[in-house]
Amino acid sequence: MxxxxxxxxxxxxxxxxxxxxxxxxxxxxxxxxxxxxxxxxxxxxxxxxxxxxxxxxxxxxxxxxxxxxxxxxxxxxxxxxxxxxxxxxxxxxxxxxxxxxxxxxxxxxxxxxxxxxxxxxxxxxSANFIEHPDLEPPFLCLIVSGGHTHLVIVKDYGEFEILGRTRDDAAGEAFDKVARAVGLGYPGGPKIDLAAKEGNPHAIKFPRAKVEGNIYDFSFSGLKSAVLNHINHANMMGEEIGVADLAASFQSAVVDVLVSHTVDAAKEYGFKKIAIAGGVASNSALRKGMGLACEKAGIAFYYPSPIYxxxxxxxxxxxxxxxxxNGARAGWDLNAVPNLKLGER
Known part of the structure; x- marks a missing residue:
């Protein structure tokens, strides 16, 4: 012991x-x-x-x-x-x-x-609690990964209210698909992040999707299609694809939407603490963009180390x-639930 x-x-x-x-x-x-x-x-x-x-x-x-x-x-x-x-x-x-x-x-x-x-x-x-002893609910959290894009209010430990979610591709899924299309390979997130460091984020004008209905929902399928169309057009015309510029421009489009949705929600709901989580939370452009936006808005910004x-x-x-x-216990009938929704038990 x-x-x-x-x-x-x-x-x-x-x-x-x-x-x-x-x-x-x-x-x-x-x-x-x-x-x-x-x-x-x-x-x-x-x-x-x-x-x-x-x-x-x-x-x-x-x-x-x-x-x-x-x-x-x-x-x-x-x-x-x-x-x-x-x-x-x-x-x-x-x-x-x-x-x-x-x-x-x-x-x-x-x-x-x-x-x-x-x-x-x-x-x-919860990964944010590990390294930030001052972080306690309530706060706003953006979860971005290969399978999920959620904007949630963390009301208490284990208690959440979903403000927005992706209607199609998750942000990380879009990174993977674009990386594959330009030959960067898997996993796409780190590969795009690395390539983008050598590129111009303003080189190619990709769309920033706004969805009807819930203004805090996300959509990345249109952006993904725009990138693939750009690649296909360049191939048809025999033009060279500038991978670094494409990666930087695509990444900028994703980050702009993630940051604007999150900071706008924090302002509307009066939150002074924003956290990010998930695999895409290790993206350097997202960390920088969210950090600058939070600093400008007077909001504390939290994120985990890449390992978390x-x-x-x-x-x-x-x-x-x-x-x-809080007294939660699972029975011996606990089973895998592949499509488990946040807040479900």
Whole structure:
């Protein structure tokens, strides 16, 4: 047992397997990360230009026990020291989720520990709590990843109100598709970000979509189509495609919409704190653009380190801690829910 363990401390063993990272972590009192072990499959899926669900599931099965053991070892703790087992149960790839859920249920049952199911998006939001002790609800959070684009009011720990969401492609999905179209490969977000550093964001005028109805909803399919049309036209005319300029111009269009929606919502609802989360939250242009806009508006801006932006179990442990202390417990019938909506149980 860890020497500084006290009765007041709460330790969570957390598991994440919703997509292509097999991860486990030990989290103390919600915000202290004792270990954060990630086995990434990016190199494997790069061969196919994107995540292959069947391969992801098989790799999770191969790695899940190893990452759990490594997380406990790195934390210097034993299973009996844990107060609860937290696990992502949705949304995500159903086969991938099932591996983590089955592992967590087996561990919790064998060790006689409570089981806590965690919504993946709640985990991303909670990543901000890890490094920002002053960040407490309520605040506004933009979650941007390969599968999700949500603008939410974080009313309390585990309590959310959705202001806007994507109506078609998620922001990260658009990054992946554009990167593939210009030959940058997978994963698209980091590749576009890197290429854009050498380009002119004003070189190509791409649209900034405004949607009818809810002004805080997002749409990136029109932008994606405009980029693909630009590429196809250049190819037909035998013109060279300036990848850096295209990447910078596309990225600028995405960031402009994300920033304007978020800051406008903060002003309307009177929020003085904005956080970003998800894989795209590590994008340098988004961090810079949101930071400048928040500074101008007198709004505090929070974002996680890159390691906590992409899928990881530390953020799941943080979310599980707040669920646990609020009395949330999952039954042995906990199942993977691939299309789980934020706020659903």
């Amino acid at each position: 860890k020497k500084n363990h006290t009765e007041e401390d709460v330790y969570i063993l957390a598991i994440e397997s919703s997509c292509d990272e097999t991860a486990a972590a030990v989290v103390k009192n919600g915000r202290e990360i004792l270990s954060n072990v990630i086995s990434s499959q990016i190199a494997l899926h790069t061969l196919y230009g994107g995540v292959v669900p069947e391969i992801a599931s098989r790799k999770h099965i191969e790695k899940i026990n190893q990452v759990v053991e490594a997380a406990l070892l790195e934390a210097g703790m034993y299973l009996e020291d844990m107060d609860a087992i937290g696990v992502t149960y949705g949304p995500g790839l159903v086969g991938a989720l099932l591996v983590g859920v089955a592992e967590a249920k087996a561990i919790a049952y064998a060790a006689g520990k409570p089981l806590v199911g965690v919504h993946h998006i709640e985990g991303h939001v 932006c992409t899928d990881n179990a530390a953020m799941i442990g943080t979310a599980a801690y707040y669920e646990y202390i």
